[in-house]
Amino acid sequence: MSENYRELLLNEFPKIVEEIINSMKTKIPKLALDHLKKNIEYNVPHGKLTRGITVIETFKSFLNDADSEKLKKAIILGWTVEFLQGFFLVADDIMDKSLMRRGQTCWYKLESIGEIAINDSFILENILYKLLKTHFKNDKIYLELMNIFHKISWKTEMGQMLDLLSTPPNTTPNFETFTKEYHEQIVNLKTAYYSFYLPVALGVILASNYREDLNTKQLLKEAKPILLEMGKYFQIQDDYLDCYGDPQILGKIGTDIQDGKCSWLIxxxxxxxxxxxxxxxxxxxxxxxxxxxxxxxxxxxxxxxxSKFHTYENVAFENLEKLIESLKIFPKEILRNFLLKIFKRKK
Incomplete structure (x- = not known):
């Protein structure tokens, strides 16, 4: 089913690109339009699309009989999260001086791009708000969607700040911050909210647009602690793979050691x-x-x-399974599927 949703997302992507380009055709010259298109196509659609797929899966769990028009809304909303992800990754690669991302040279490392990538990252972020306005401005959930993106972006940027402050540029790492508590704060803010809580929350909010009986607050209140715990597990996997993973499978070269990152391993x-x-x-x-x-x-x-990581991974998985089993009102399958996608992942 996830593969079908991935296909739905990818089939819609060229239409989204065309929509964005057409909205700017009379406002900026062809040189800029070509660059805008290249920026979008290079930085947005090449990941696993797990976040976008999760938006659709969650929405369909609550509205299984959604017609094509409603499903298209879920697909568009799925892409808004992927544009947010593209924004974060382009900016993060510049800050971390990374070389590879998703099996290709980082955007800012392309000879014709360089520091232009800073502004390009801002553009990717703002495209998600253009999509929200175009497709949801007449829906009762429009303000709620805008608010959650602003809220989650703020949390993610605070997490990035904590990450960067633990390793200030041109100096030695701030080893006093290399504690479990500080690392958990980074993970919670930088990864868990936008990668795990946000896609599920968007799916629930969209479903509530069509179902008056859904109590969005109660549903998300129950799911949130589990999603944040899942995000913690995901980031610790990421820290492990940065050192022990195969760059050919990962699509990037791990640099946490030389970057002095406050990672789970250190x-x-x-x-x-x-x-x-x-x-x-x-x-x-x-x-x-x-x-x-x-x-x-x-x-x-x-x-x-x-070995310590693999022990942690098994314990974390068992704990998350128990937490999911304890759910009373939120559909267990949604979170179970999310967990199975990341368990023992290699990239």
Whole structure:
């Protein structure tokens, strides 16, 4: 079913691009239109589309008999989350000085782009609001949709700020922030809200546009803690894959060590390392020399962080299954399907 929804999303994408370009045809020259189109097509549709698919799946769970017009609304709403994701990724790659994203060169690294990518990221964000206005301005949920995007964007940007402040530029990492509590704050704000809570919330809100009996607040209140916990699990997977994953499968090269990121691995390492290992971690973490990276990875190996992650993953999965089973009013299948998509993922 997810594959069918992915196909629905991809089939609609060219129409969305055409809609956006046509809305600007009389306002900006062809040079700018061509760049706008390239920006959208390069940065938005090449991921797994899990967020967009989840919007549709959630909506259909509450409105299984949705006609083609209502389903199209869900597809459009799914793409708004993917545009938000594109905005975050383009900006994040610049801040992290990343090289690859989704199996292709980062947008800002293209010779013809460079710092233009900063403005391009803003454009991707604003396209989602153009889509909301075009397709939902006459719906009773329009203001609610606008509010949730603003709210979640704010939380994500606060999470990004925490992430960046733990590793200020041109200096050593702020190791005092490398704690479980600080890492969890980053994860919660930077990843869990927009990747897990937002797509489900959008699906529920859209369904409430057609079903008066749905209590959106109660439904999301019950699902929210589980979705945030799922987001935490997802980000810890991401931290692990950055170091241990296959770049060919991931579509990017892990850089958390040389970037000095406050990741799950370094937090775990600092908690259990002996004094000698800690000094080596302090000395070599955030350096991009092959020797320093090798020293960090060797300590990770000595501390058996690979096994510790797999133990964590299994426990987290079991805990999430129990939490999902305890749901009283929110459909269990929605969250169960979401969890199965990310369990033991490789990218």
């Amino acid at each position: 937090v775990q390492a600092l908690e259990i390392a002996d004094e000698n290992q800690k000094q080596l971690l302090y000395k070599n973490y955030s350096h991009d020399s092959p020797k320093s990276i090798s020293i960090i990875k060797k300590i990770y190996q000595e501390l058996d962080l690979d």
